[in-house]
Amino acid sequence: MRKPIIAIAGLGCENSTFTPSRTKVPAFHPKRGDEILNLDRNKFLKKGTELGDAAEWIGTLTGHAMPGGRVTAEAFEELAGEIVSRLADITKSSKLDGLWYDIHGAMFVDGREDAEAELLRRIRKVIGPDVVVSASMDLHGNVSRELAHQTDLITCYRTAPHVDVLETRERACKNLVNILNQQSGGQKPTLPIKAWIPLPILLPGEQTSTRDEPASHIYAAVPEVEAMDGVIDSAIWVGYAWGDERRNRAIVMATGTEETAVCRGAEKIAQLFWQSHADFKFVAPTGTFDECFDAAVASKVRPYYISDSGDNPTAGGSGDVTWTLHQILNRKEVKKGLEGPKIIYASIPGPEPVQTAIDAGVGATVTVTAGAEVDNLHAGPIELTGRVHSIRHGDIHAQTEVVLQVGNVFVILTKLRKPYHLERDFKQLDLDARNGADIVIVKIGYLEPELYDMSKDWMLSLTPGGVDQDLERLGHRLIRRPMWPFDKKFETPPNLKARIIPLSHEPLTGPDE
Template identity: 90%
Template sequence: MGKPIIAIAGLGCENSTFTPSRTKVPAFHPKRGDEIFDFKHNQFLKKGTKLGDAAEWIGTLTGHAMPGGRVTTEAFEELAGEIVSRLADITKSSKLDGLWYDIHGAMFVDGLEDAEAELLRRIRAVIGPDVVVSASMDLHGNVSRELAHQTDLITCYRTAPHVDVLETRQRACRNLVNVLGQSSGGQKPTLPIKAWIPLPILLPGEQTSTRDEPASHIYAAVPEVEAMDGLIDSAIWVGYAWGDERRNRAIVMATGTNEAAVCQGAEKLAELFWESHADFKFVAPTGTFDECFDAAVASKARPYYISDSGDNPTAGGSGDVTWILSQILNREEVRKGLDGPRIIYASIPGPEAVQIATEAGVGAQVSVIAGAEVDNLHSGPIKLTGRVHAIRHGDIHAVTEVVLQVGNVFVILTKLRKPYHLERDFKQLNLDARNGADIVVVKIGYLEPELFDMANDWMLALTPGGVDQDLERLGHHLIRRPIWPFDKHFETPPNLKARIIAPSHEPLTGPDE
């Protein structure tokens, strides 16, 4: 028999339903056909690699957008329509055996529920129910009962911060190739048994980092369960806390060839998670902005990092809330100008401000207005007067970056929003965020690995925005109740028994629980 033919398709995005911004087609940076194999996390499928040579891989369209507000209906329809069209063309000349479904799991689309399941339903309508589908996901994604039904294999990251992105993608493809390799003589492969367990828990990533307990011991059990006889994969999804939809909650799944083992493995992980549900705490000391800034000023640790968590663009924030920058500039210590603490602030979008500063050039004194063009629910635009410290063009996210020195505060302004997670992000702007600042304020939740290494101490500021860490003040009204931490008391304990999910070619029966 020849190699299995496997298509690649998917859209990945994390969208806060509490952020007023909208995500459009260009944000996905769509890759088509062979472009997909040049993506840095897909090169393990190039010809000459073990997995690349194990099948005939055909790229259709994939797209990965920076987190933000909901995807527009028009954007989803355009990209989903192209995926379906490309798959239809492939099926005219080739019989597909498999599909790698490359998604995130927390995509929300205007006017649509359960976007990933809806996209896969449309794909199934073209490729048919017998094509084996393997999905790779972020652990902050959502696995609805319908998505579990439409997929045959499914896995997600096991680390947060996510240092196993490549490993997870490889695992999804390797599991798919292995299942397809079990077929012979033209027979259909035996589909894995899927156990699915929903948990009434919805927590932000800043309370569930696998660097800390209890998530560290819970996720350490995932490969142990996967190693059980009769299992192919096991996974835990924390869910996406800033999406307001019925599917948003924690999920445990296991897949394999032995029903008893699959159920046992899934139930072990679910029980571990539920036993610890009240033990999750923030990954760092938290406080109001003033509490965090007071601690930073008083500390001898340098640099001291403050996480502006409510407007984190990599969790779905718009990135242009000016509230904390306004607070910084109003602090008495900062009003001392060059005698105050040396502060780096990353960042605030301001296209017009960037243009003015760029035209003026490095060293020029300018007055500009930036921020709150998208999210003005918490604060308005901010006026900044200072010296242009640096200008940089060509960033994949920001396009153009400018550093404006306002007294002793170095404010990074961007044409488009950008996350600042790496030391080089600062060095490229002639900023030393490791040894050259007293305080560094970054729009992020938990510190990504390089920032964590650079910080000598840090606090997580509970600031307002579309990804506010105080979930209970955001106003969820569509999520299932009761659910922790919105509800602290449960009249009856949750059902932690595994539900066997029917394969996609069979009807999905039973209650929508």
């Protein structure tokens, strides 16, 4: 029996609709052909591995962008067009059996709705309805009924923070190969039954970390359902809280060979989720910035971390909101200069201030204006005068980084925005964020594992920005209502019965409820 031929395609991005920034083609770092197979995140497909040798894998185009503002229509058309064109070329010479649809699930495109479903519809027009499609996603993605309909297998991460990225991607491919290997004598594989349940819940990741309850016990049910006879996979999508689109909400799905089993499994998880919907809390103590800073100053442990959550670039923030830095520099403790607590702040992007610091060199004193080039909805640019502490070139995200010491505050400036999640991010800039600072303020939501380990204590500051944790002040207009936590009372309880998604990929009819 010949090996199945499987193409790889997809675009992954998490886009806030509440930030003025836009995501363009270069941000996706597109990979093509064999480049895709050689990526570390796809190492389970390398030659000599079980999965790599189980099929003929053909890369078309994949792109994964750092979260940001909406994708421009031009960027989407360019990348989607190339994916479709490459798939068309493959189908001219090969009989394609499967497609691994490598996406995130929270991509928002100017002038388009349900972008991942739209891209897959275009792909289906080229590869046809019989090619088996397996999607891997982030649990902060969105699964519309249409996306569930256009895929045959679908799965997502089971941890937040995401420590099972490789495992999830491999699972999507393994499930796909297993289905395709059912073929014999030219017969089509038996497609999985798909049970889909939408829930009227839309919560930020900072309230749904699988480290904590109630998410920990809800997600613990996922492998239990997957282990049931007749079930291939089960999954929970929390949804993406900073996207204002009708599809945005929590989703539970189960796929398998037995309708009764997949329905029972999906309904079990959905009921657990809804029973706990009012129990979700932030993963750490929260407060206004002043409340968090007061707590940090008063604390006897060091370093004390503060999450500047409203402009978190890894959730879709523009990264250049200056509101928090303005607050820091106006604090009386900071105005004491070197007598105050030593503070690290990460970060503010801006090519001009970075170049000014480079031209002056380490040790020089410079005055620069930084930030609010993209998102000036909450505060304007900030003027900084300080000593150039360090300069670093060649970062994959920032390109160039400099540290400006403004009194007792070490401000990281970047040419392009960058998330600061790792200890080495600071060490490379001659900053000790584990033992050498009193307060570390990072643009992030929940602390990523290394930061969590480095902190002796921390708080999540409810700061303004394109990914404001206070969802109710953002102004969602397009999401379905009622929706928790926007609505606290429901006249009727939600329908937690499984909806069976048709196996045919013909256009859906009827309400997507």
